[in-house]
Amino acid sequence: MNVRRWRRWACRNSFSASGIILALLLIIACLLAPILAPGDPTTIDLTTGLQSPSSAHWLGTDELGREVLSRVLWAGRLSISTMAVVLLCCVGVGGAVGVVSGYLGGLIDNVAMRIADFFHAVPQLVLALALIGVLGPGTGSLITALIVTGWVRYARLVRSLVLSEQNSEYIVAVQAIGATHTRIILRHLLPSVTGPMLVQISLDSGATILAIAGLSFIGLGIQPPTPEWGKMLVDARPYLGSAPHLVLPPGLAIFVLVFGFNSLSAGLEHILRPGN
Amino acid sequence: MAIYLFKRISSSIVVLLGVSLLLYCLVYLAPSDPARIIAAQRLGGDVPGADEIEWVRKEYGLDQPLLVQYVSWLGRTVRGDLGYSIRTGNPVADELRHAVGYSLALAAAAMGLVLVIAIPAGVLAGMHEGSVWDRVMRFVSATWVSIPEFWLAFLLIACFSIQLRWLPSYGAKSWRHFILPVLSLGLISAARLAYLIRSAVLEELHQDYMRTARGKGYSYRMSVIRHALPNIVAPFVTMAAYQFSGLASGSVIIETLFAWPGVGSYYVDGIGFRDIPVIQVTALFFASVFMLANCLADVIIVMVDPRVRME
Numbered sequence: 001m002n003v004r005r006w007r008r009w010a011c012r013n014s015f016s017a018s019g020i021i022l023a024l025l026l027i028i029a030c031l032l033a034p035i036l037a038p039g040d041p042t043t044i045d046l047t048t049g050l051q052s053p054s055s056a057h058w059l060g061t062d063e064l065g066r067e068v069l070s071r072v073l074w075a076g077r078l079s080i081s082t083m084a085v086v087l088l089c090c091v092g093v094g095g096a097v098g099v100v101s102g103y104l105g106g107l108i109d110n111v112a113m114r115i116a117d118f119f120h121a122v123p124q125l126v127l128a129l130a131l132i133g134v135l136g137p138g139t140g141s142l143i144t145a146l147i148v149t150g151w152v153r154y155a156r157l158v159r160s161l162v163l164s165e166q167n168s169e170y171i172v173a174v175q176a177i178g179a180t181h182t183r184i185i186l187r188h189l190l191p192s193v194t195g196p197m198l199v200q201i202s203l204d205s206g207a208t209i210l211a212i213a214g215l216s217f218i219g220l221g222i223q224p225p226t227p228e229w230g231k232m233l234v235d236a237r238p239y240l241g242s243a244p245h246l247v248l249p250p251g252l253a254i255f256v257l258v259f260g261f262n263s264l265s266a267g268l269e270h271i272l273r274p275g276n
Numbered sequence: 277m278a279i280y281l282f283k284r285i286s287s288s289i290v291v292l293l294g295v296s297l298l299l300y301c302l303v304y305l306a307p308s309d310p311a312r313i314i315a316a317q318r319l320g321g322d323v324p325g326a327d328e329i330e331w332v333r334k335e336y337g338l339d340q341p342l343l344v345q346y347v348s349w350l351g352r353t354v355r356g357d358l359g360y361s362i363r364t365g366n367p368v369a370d371e372l373r374h375a376v377g378y379s380l381a382l383a384a385a386a387m388g389l390v391l392v393i394a395i396p397a398g399v400l401a402g403m404h405e406g407s408v409w410d411r412v413m414r415f416v417s418a419t420w421v422s423i424p425e426f427w428l429a430f431l432l433i434a435c436f437s438i439q440l441r442w443l444p445s446y447g448a449k450s451w452r453h454f455i456l457p458v459l460s461l462g463l464i465s466a467a468r469l470a471y472l473i474r475s476a477v478l479e480e481l482h483q484d485y486m487r488t489a490r491g492k493g494y495s496y497r498m499s500v501i502r503h504a505l506p507n508i509v510a511p512f513v514t515m516a517a518y519q520f521s522g523l524a525s526g527s528v529i530i531e532t533l534f535a536w537p538g539v540g541s542y543y544v545d546g547i548g549f550r551d552i553p554v555i556q557v558t559a560l561f562f563a564s565v566f567m568l569a570n571c572l573a574d575v576i577i578v579m580v581d582p583r584v585r586m587e
Contacts, residue, residue, distance in 0.1 A: 015415065118294035123525040126543075126562040133547035133555040134302050210424055217426050218532045218544050233430060240430060241438035251427035259422035 005271045016263035023260020026253060030076030037070035041227045053245050060245040062235065071227040072249045076257075078222065079229060082139070083208045086146045087201055093147070094154025095197070099185050101155065102162030112155065119152040125211060129220065137220045146211060150204070157200055161193040195272040199265050206261035213254050229254050277578065284574055288567045295563045296353070299556050300346045311338050313550060314362055353560070359553040363546065368557050371542065376561075378448055379531070379538030382457055383523050389462035390469055390519060397466075398473025403500055405478060413470060420467035426529050429460035446535040457534045461526050465519045476511045480504040510581040517573035521566045 010017035029036055038058070045065035053060045059068035101112040119127065128145035135141035165171060166189075174184055215221035217230035224231060229250040236246035303310055311333040315324035324332075333339050337348065352359070358368040401413040433456060437445035444453050480486065481504060489499035524540075531540035539558060546554030577584050 016418070114294065117291050118298050121291045121295050121567055122559065122563040123521055123566055125525040125528060126559055129528065129543065129547055130299060130302055130555050130559040133550060134552070136550065137548075206422065213424055214426065214529050218529055220544070220547060230424075230426070233427060237430070240434045244434070247427075247430055247434065251424065251430070254424050254427065255422050258424075259419065262418070262422055 002271065006267070009267050009270055013263075013267070016266060019256070019259045019263040020267070023257050023264075026076065026256050026260075027080055030073050030080055033070075033073035033077045037067070037073045039067040039070045041066060041070040041074040042225045050239065050243055052243075059249050060243070062232075062246055063239065066227075068232075068245060068249055071232060072229070072253055075227040075229045075232060075250070076253055078226065079209055079212050080257075082143060082212055082222075083205055086143055086150060086208055087204060089147045090150040090204070091154050091197070091201060094151035094156075095158050095190075095193075097151070097155040098158025099162055099189060102159035103166065103181065103185055103189065109159075113159070116152045116155050119149065120156070122149075124149045125214065128211065128215065132215070132220050137223060139222050139226075142212065142215060142221045146208060150208070153200065153204070154197070157196065158193055161196060162189055165189060165192050195268075199268045199272065202261050202265035202268055206258035206265075209254060209257050209261070280578060281575065284571060288571050292560075292564060292567055293350075296350060296560055297346060299559050299563075300349060301342070302556070303552055304342065310552060311336065313552075353557070358557045361546070361551055361554050363549045363551045363554070368553055371554075372539065372557065372561065375537060375539045375542040378536060379527060379540060382454070382461070382527060382531070382536060382538055383520070385454060385458045386462040386465070386523050387516075387520055389458055390466040390523075391516070393462075393466040394469035394473055398470040399477055399500075399505070401470070402474040402477025402481065403497075405481075410474075413474065417467040417471040420464055421471070423464060425460055425464050425526055426533055428464065429456065429530060429533050432456050432459055448536050453534075453536075457530050457536055460533075461523055461530050465522055465526070468522075469515060469519050472515045473508070473512060476508040476515075477504060480507050483507075506580075510577045510584060513573045513576050513580075517569045520569045524562055524565055 043066065045061075048057075048061050048065040049063050051057055051061045051065075057067055057069070059072065062068055062071070097112050097116075101109040122130075127149045128142075131145035131148055132141045135144065171184065171188060174188055179187075212221055213228070213230035213233075215230070216228040217234055219231075219234070222228040222231065232250040233247065236243065236250075239246050309329070311329050312324065314336060315329045315332040337345055340348075349359075356369060358372065360366065361368050361371060364371070397413055401407075401410040404410055433445045436443045436456060443455050445456065447453050477500075481500070483504075485503055486499060489503045490496070494502065527538060528540035528543060530536070531538045532544045535541065539561060542554070543558040543562075545551075546558060
């Protein structure tokens with residue numbers, strides 16, 4: 001990755017660049033939750049319920065006396081790791097299907113792409129919800145549902161990239177030297193698709209964070225008492241008018257992460273574009 | 277044209293059949309026996325005995341092979357017999373029909389809002405690239421697309437229902453109940469669409485025919501209106517159809533939040549209760565709407581854009 005290009009992009013798009021840095025700081029803070037969080041996120045103490053932010057509780061406490069700051073950090077840790085697992089699996093499964101399907105073509109390609117069409121025809125959230133409905137709500141179902149509905153995009157993307165690369169001279173050349181299929185796929189095709197993949201992964205990171213929060217918001221994602229941003233917002237609903245410190249932090253945290261990932265994807269797209 | 281339409285529609289039907297099979301097979305992923313779930317729910321929480329489970333298995337045809345069950349389910353669904361909700365015992369068709377009206381009203385209003393905001397904002401920003409207006413628009417859309425819609429809804433409720441007490445925050449009794457859900461659904465989609473329109477306009481402005489139009493003496497504004505805008509109709513229709521499908525999935529969360537009695541909250545209620553007939557039919561409904569929107573978009577494009585017609 002070209003540092004000079006990044007620096008030039010960041011100078012011209014200072015707002016997006018600061019969004020990326022802010023998101024990065026938030027991610028680090030969330031991952032360090034066991035060290036940074038001032039208290040346990042699930043310990044209930046009804047004597048200190050609904051306190052406004054103060055020096056003792058930086059973001060105040062919720063209706064059950066739990067530290068909002070600890071909950072935001074722990075929730076972020078869980079959301080970010082869930083997102084990472086989901087995307088890793090989606091990229092792995094989708095990438096494998098896409099490469100094989102694009103490279104081999106024929107019957108395998110036809111069958112794989114028709115199946116992908118069926119998945120693609122339903123909005124992701126709707127299909128994920130159907131899966132959760134059958135499996136029952138919970139973190140495991142959430143991850144399964146997001147993977148089952150998320151691999152398709154990568155399969156299609158990788159397949160189209162492989163198809164466009166496949167007939168390039170360098171691939172024909174290595175084929176002519178007698179390289180095996182596995183070698184061509186791993187050593188030559190995969191490196192050429194990493195750029196567009198990174199743009200898509202970055203975009204999907206934000207979308208996945210939103211999906212996790214949204215599904216937990218309607219009670220079908222991560223289950224209490226585990227803290228989660230969407231769930232924290234629902235629990236704050238009765239205090240919308242009286243306790244803004246319960247509504248603002250989880251929402252802002254989601255916003256910062258999603259904005260950071262969207263900006264990163266825009267930056268990547270700009271930097272990877274040939275001719276820049 | 278007729279051939280194209282036939283091809284487009286038949287391929288949509290094939291995909292819809294695939295989706296229905298996919299949704300039907302979902303049930304078999306369930307870690308527990310569907311007959312046991314149905315029997316337990318019929319008994320209202322009591323533990324069902326072995327003969328009751330067997331009775332349900334026979335009654336619901338769950339002892340048949342998967343494909344036989346699927347074909348008979350599909351036959352009934354196509355004829356409009358959508359089965360009975362396990363939760364309420366009412367026909368799913370009636371409940372869904374009731375919910376569709378509410379959802380359509382919400383989606384139409386939100387889509388109207390999206391178009392009213394996004395078209396002028398996007399076109400103006402594209403026409404005056406780099407101007408203050410363009411920069412404001414880009415800033416607003418880049419930030420708004422990152423806001424979770426349920427958080428926006430909360431901020432709107434805090435402002436207009438709790439502080440100002442102008443608008444109700446849940447239910448669907450009068451036109452005033454419409455405003456907050458429509459804003460929560462529409463504003464974010466509008467920001468996304470405006471940005472896409474801006475890019476589409478910019479792309480056309482750099483085409484040769486624009487230079488020709490200017491050379492013939494058209495003013496900048498006239499050349500945009502007469503030449504650039506007709507050329508962005510096709511990408512615009514595709515993007516708008518995509519946003520419409522986005523509204524459909526956004527409505528799942530927003531309807532639940534505002535207790536709006538539409539398809540989205542019906543779906544979520546069914547999922548919470550593992551009401552399998554409701555889940556299958558509602559998901560299929562969403563898929564059909566999605567397919568229909570995309571199909572319509574493609575037909576409109578063929579009708580308005582001679583370049584596509586030639587292919």
